[in-house]
Structures are given as structure tokens and as C-alpha cells.
Amino acid sequence: MLMLAIDHLNFEYAGHPYAGRPLFRQFGLQLEAGITWLRGENGAGKTTLMKLIAGALLPHTGTITVAGIDSQQQPLEYRRHIHYCGGDTPALPWLTVREMFDLHVALYPGADGAALNAQLDAFRLHGVLEQPVTTLSLGQHKKMQLSLALALPVAVLLIDEPFNGLDVAAVAYLRTQLADPARRARQCTVLTSHLEPDLPLAQTIQL
Numbered sequence: 624m625l626m627l628a629i630d631h632l633n634f635e636y637a638g639h640p641y642a643g644r645p646l647f648r649q650f651g652l653q654l655e656a657g658i659t660w661l662r663g664e665n666g667a668g669k670t671t672l673m674k675l676i677a678g679a680l681l682p683h684t685g686t687i688t689v690a691g692i693d694s695q696q697q698p699l700e701y702r703r704h705i706h707y708c709g710g711d712t713p714a715l716p717w718l719t720v721r722e723m724f725d726l727h728v729a730l731y732p733g734a735d736g737a738a739l740n741a742q743l744d745a746f747r748l749h750g751v752l753e754q755p756v757t758t759l760s761l762g763q764h765k766k767m768q769l770s771l772a773l774a775l776p777v778a779v780l781l782i783d784e785p786f787n788g789l790d791v792a793a794v795a796y797l798r799t800q801l802a803d804p805a806r807r808a809r810q811c812t813v814l815t816s817h818l819e820p821d822l823p824l825a826q827t828i829q830l
């Protein structure tokens with residue numbers, strides 16, 4: 624089943640014509656359930672494409688739909704079906720980890736506190752729940768983001784460099800979670816990585 628469709632996407636950052644051409648010109652992509660590896664050299668546009676799909680950046684022209692919902696015509700409904708796990712500072716940096724989790728469970732229909740708790744256990748995050756998110760170490764921050772990413776019931780999950788900054792145990796756990804056949808059947812997971820991910824891939828996209 625088609626889960627994500629991009630048609631005739633045009634995008635460039637204001638004032639940044641890339642050698643006279645936009646970063647994305649008449650770009651198209653169709654993704655089904657399973658894992659997609661988005662690859663390309665530094666600066667190729669991987670993070671930009673993820674942010675466009677996430678609704679964090681707006682296409683100049685073109686359409687992006689998830690489960691048939693258009694990102695620009697139904698922006699709020701669209702965002703409920705998608706989650707972007709990137710390296711940015713959180714929008715509300717004063718929140719504690721627990722408040723960040725509560726906020727996301729409230730935002731996403733069908734989000735399950737028990738599923739999130741299971742991720743917290745697996746990533747051993749209970750000790751940092753009352754800390755402001757800005758006080759977390761790099762790896763703890765990544766684990767907080769991944770707990771949300773793995774627990775939220777979204778159709779499309781976008782993860783920028785999923786394995787960066789994680790300890791060995793967390794890498795092994797994340798690999799099992801992403802490779803889970805039930806997840807691959809119900810979710811379209813797009814991840815960037817400079818190294819070939821040791822995961823069952825449905826598709827590889829080269830930018």
C-alpha cells in the first residue's frame with residue numbers, strides 16, 4: 624500500500640541557489656511500508672527532504688501526501704500521521720523529559736503511554752525523567768527521541784542518523800525494533816545513514 628507520495632517537489636533555501644539550481648526540482652518519490660534508506664553525500668539534501676516530509680519546511684511547489692492526506696491542505700491532520708526524529712534542539716527546551724513524553728502522547732491520537740513506558744525501560748531512561756531535556760547527554764537525548772519515535776503510532780517515521788551517539792546495547796535494541804516484521808508491515812520508516820544500515824531494506828533512495 625502506498626503510504627508516502629511526493630510529486631513535482633520544488634524547494635530551495637531563500638538566497639541559496641545551489642550552483643544555479645534548486646535543491647529539489649520536480650522531485651518525486653513513492654514509498655510503501657518498510658524501511659527506506661535515504662543516502663547521499665554531505666549537503667545532498669537528506670535532512671531537508673526529511674523536514675519537508677515532516678512539515679517543518681514548506682515546498683515552494685509540489686505535493687506531499689501521507690496516507691492520502693495532503694501536507695498543505697490538511698496540515699494538522701497530516702502531522703498526526705508523521706513523526707520526525709532529528710538532531711534539532713526541542714521546540715520547548717525547558718520541558719522535562721516526562722513533560723516532553725506527556726506532550727507527545729497528548730498530541731498523537733492513539734498514542735499509548737504503556738508503549739512509551741516499554742521504550743523507556745528498554746533505553747533505561749527512567750533516571751532522567753525529571754531532568755529538563757537540555758540537560759541530557761547526547762546519547763540520552765537520542766534515546767529520548769527514539770523512545771518517542773518507536774512508541775508513537777504513526778504511518779511515517781523519519782529518523783536522521785538513528786544509530787549516531789548510541790551505546791552498544793542501545794544500537795542492538797534499536798536494530799531489533801526497526802527490523803521487527805510487524806513494524807515493517809504497518810509503518811513506512813525513512814532513515815538517513817552514511818553507512819549501509821544492517822537492516823532489511825524495502826528501498827534505497829540516492830540523493
Ligand SMILES: Nc1ncnc2c1ncn2[C@@H]1O[C@H](COP(=O)(O)OP(=O)(O)OP(=O)(O)O)[C@@H](O)[C@H]1O
Pocket residue numbers: 636637639646663664665666667668669670671672
Ligand atoms: N537553513 C538553511 N539555510 C540555507 N541553506 C541550508 C539550510 N539548511 C541546509 N542548507 C543547505 O542545504 C543543503 C542540504 O542540506 P542538508 O542538511 O539537507 O544536507 P544533508 O544531505 O542532510 O547533509 P549531511 O549528510 O551533511 O547531514 C546544504 O548545502 C546546506 O548547506
